[in-house]
Amino acid sequence: MIAPTHSAPTLDNIFLAAERLRGVINHTPLLYNAHLSEQYEANIYLKREDLQTVRSYKIRGAYNKMASLGAEALSGGVVCASAGNHAQGVAYACRKMEVKGAIFMPTTTPAQKVKQVRLFGKEWVDVLLVGDTYDDAYHASVIYQKANNATFVHPFDDLQVIEGQGTVGLEIFKDADFKVDYLLMAIGGGGLASGISTVFKQLSPKTSLIGVEPEGSPTMHASMQAGQVVTLDHIDKFVDGAAVRRAGDLTFEICSKSLDKVLLIPEGKVCSTILQLYNEEAIVAEPAGALTVAALDFVKEEIKGKNVVALISGGNNDITRTEEIKERSLLYEGLKHYFIIRFPQRSGAFREFLNVLGPNDDVARFEYVKKTNREQGPALVGIELKNREDFAPLISRMDEHKIVYEYLNDQPDLFQFMV
Numbered sequence: 001m002i003a004p005t006h007s008a009p010t011l012d013n014i015f016l017a018a019e020r021l022r023g024v025i026n027h028t029p030l031l032y033n034a035h036l037s038e039q040y041e042a043n044i045y046l047k048r049e050d051l052q053t054v055r056s057y058k059i060r061g062a063y064n065k066m067a068s069l070g071a072e073a074l075s076g077g078v079v080c081a082s083a084g085n086h087a088q089g090v091a092y093a094c095r096k097m098e099v100k101g102a103i104f105m106p107t108t109t110p111a112q113k114v115k116q117v118r119l120f121g122k123e124w125v126d127v128l129l130v131g132d133t134y135d136d137a138y139h140a141s142v143i144y145q146k147a148n149n150a151t152f153v154h155p156f157d158d159l160q161v162i163e164g165q166g167t168v169g170l171e172i173f174k175d176a177d178f179k180v181d182y183l184l185m186a187i188g189g190g191g192l193a194s195g196i197s198t199v200f201k202q203l204s205p206k207t208s209l210i211g212v213e214p215e216g217s218p219t220m221h222a223s224m225q226a227g228q229v230v231t232l233d234h235i236d237k238f239v240d241g242a243a244v245r246r247a248g249d250l251t252f253e254i255c256s257k258s259l260d261k262v263l264l265i266p267e268g269k270v271c272s273t274i275l276q277l278y279n280e281e282a283i284v285a286e287p288a289g290a291l292t293v294a295a296l297d298f299v300k301e302e303i304k305g306k307n308v309v310a311l312i313s314g315g316n317n318d319i320t321r322t323e324e325i326k327e328r329s330l331l332y333e334g335l336k337h338y339f340i341i342r343f344p345q346r347s348g349a350f351r352e353f354l355n356v357l358g359p360n361d362d363v364a365r366f367e368y369v370k371k372t373n374r375e376q377g378p379a380l381v382g383i384e385l386k387n388r389e390d391f392a393p394l395i396s397r398m399d400e401h402k403i404v405y406e407y408l409n410d411q412p413d414l415f416q417f418m419v
Contacts, residue, residue, distance in 0.1 A: 008254070009159060009198045014166035017064040021167055024063055024096060025053050030175040030309065035280055040296055042303045047172055050289055050315030054120055056241070057168055057313055058089035058155070061191055064164030065153050066093050074099050076149035081138040083109045084240055085314055086155040091121030101125040102150065104141040108132055110318050156189030157248025166195025172309055173203050180207045181306035182299070184292040186313050187211040187220045187262065188242035190251025196311075197258035211255060211262040212295045214239035214270065214287075219247045220255055221262040228252075238267045238328070241288025241314055268332020269294045271325045274317070286317040287325075331409065334388035336364065338408040342376040343368070356397045360386035376404070 028048045036044040049057040066078060077100035080090045087103045094101035103117055107129045117127055130140040145152045154161060172180070183200060187193045193211050200207050213221055216236025223229045231246040247255075255262075270287050273294040277283040285293075292310035296303070330336035343349045357363070365382030385391060398405060408414055 007159060009163045009166060009195060011199060011202050013163045014170060014195065014199060017060070017160070017163045018167045018170055020064055020067045021060060021164070025059055025167075026051060027171055028052050030172060033281070036293070036296065036310075040300050040303060040308075042305060043178070043307045044296070045176070045307070045309045046283075046293075047168065047309055047311045048283075049168065050283065050285055050312045052314075054085065054088040054092050054116075055315045056085035056089070056286075056289075057165060057192060058085040059092055060089075060167050061156075061158070061161035061164035061195075062086065062089035062153055063093040063096070064167075065158060065160040066090075066097055066099060066151075068160045069151060073151050076151065077101055078153050079104070079141050079145045079148070079150040080153045080155070081105075081134065081141040082155055083134055083137070084113060085316055086153075087113070087117045088120050088316070090153050091117045091125045094124040095120065095122050098124065102128060102141070102144055102148075104128050104130055104137040104144070106131055106133055106137045110320065112318055112320070113316070116316070154248075156191030156194075157250050158191075159250065162191050162195045162198070162251065162254070164195070165192045166199050168192065168311065169196035169199030172196070172311075173199060176307075176309065178307050180204055180309050182208045182210060182303055182308040184210045184212055184295055184299075184308070184310045186242050186288050186291040186311065187213050187247075187255070188217075188288065189244050190220055190247050190255050192311075192313065193220075193259060194251045194254040197254065201258050208260045209258060210295070210299070211259045212291045213262055213264055214242055214291065215264045215266045217243040217245075218262075218264050219244050220252065221264055223247050223252050224256050224259075224262060227256075236267055238324075239270055239287040239291065241286055241316075242291060263295050263298050265291055265294045265298065266332060268328045269297070271329035272332060274325055275329055277312075283312065284315045284317055285312050286314045289314040289317075330384065334391060335385050337383050337385070337391060337394075338365070339381050339383070340378050340406040340408065341381050342378050342404040345377050352401070353403065356394075356401050356403060357383070358385075358390055358394060358397075360390065361394060 028051050030045050030047050033044045033046050053059050079102040081104040083105050103125055130137050185193050185196055197209050229252045235243050235245055237243045270290050273290040277285050289312045362384045364384040368379035
């Protein structure tokens with residue numbers, strides 16, 4: 001990957017980045033949250049980068065990188081590869097600075113995100129849809145960069161990008177009129193965590209710094225366990241703002257020395273938190289933005305009575321993903337269960353099965369094709385429960401009535417194929 005010569009970010013340069021960003025970004029609020037504070041018996045504050053320009057912190061690093069370059073470096077324009085917030089940050093910076101930009105995105109990027117990039121960049125950016133994956137888009141951007149003498153703006157493994165993201169930490173430190181005991185921040189490639197930890201290690205060294213990653217993309221966690229940067233063969237891309245196969249070399253160096261620990265959060269828990277934030281707080285958080293609030297359950301004992309800051313890193317949630325978010329949440333909470341049920345091919349068989357269900361159980365999915373030459377016909381059945389505790393009694397009743405079934409939730413390969 002294209003990355004700068006390694007040197008460490010400095011507090012002085014983060015203050016300089018804050019000066020460059022003055023008038024460009026929003027100084028986002030640090031808000032006390034009464035509901036979460038009561039739930040966790042702690043003082044929970046949310047740093048609202050979902051209210052940032054382009055609705056994420058990524059504008060900070062992108063703009064600081066570009067603003068630190070001279071006219072000669074910008075003469076060939078800039079280029080980046082991204083399927084999300086980094087693309088929007090670069091696009092906005094291009095329009096603001098009147099610099100031409102080429103933004104490579106996979107052809108699979110949702111139309112809404114492509115539209116947003118064009119909206120922020122206007123005539124100053126060209127959006128180029130290439131390949132099916134981020135890696136395809138990245139390789140195309142590297143070819144473009146060499147052919148056009150453009151400057152590559154890396155999403156995280158870049159000194160000026162890290163220092164731009166570090167301005168989030170300056171704002172938190174300035175606005176917190178209390179001792180910050182715990183600070184939770186999402187990790188994808190590690191740029192945000194590297195910048196914020198640089199600030200807090202110097203200005204508030206007793207603050208416990210906790211990185212949060214999705215369980216299906218444990219890039220920084222795996223690297224810290226191995227003592228070196230590792231490349232993951234497969235990742236779950238659902239938490240797209242924090243799903244990368246390889247952390248940065250520079251960001252790993254910083255995070256491995258600065259973070260107290262990295263928590264891994266199941267994607268289903270993230271989905272439950274997205275819904276909770278929307279329904280209870282009217283906060284629209286993208287999956288990566290909800291990571292830190294989801295992580296509170298995993299440190300609830302140690303944060304009791306403490307002052308905790310959780311960074312909501314972005315709010316670019318695609319509304320077309322709502323059904324998937326609900327589904328993943330129900331599965332994680334143990335409220336939705338899938339079976340292959342082999343029904344006797346006779347009248348009344350399905351009606352008999354319905355009598356097995358409890359008063360609060362609901363058939364949420366049913367797919368069945370009658371096989372006229374067989375005694376039994378398999379059906380895919382999804383059952384939605386009101387309470388997690390209703391599952392064991394349901395299974396007992398199915399066994400008692402000799403229902404022939406196969407449970408799918410604990411068979412990942414078959415489950416993903418069928419559901």
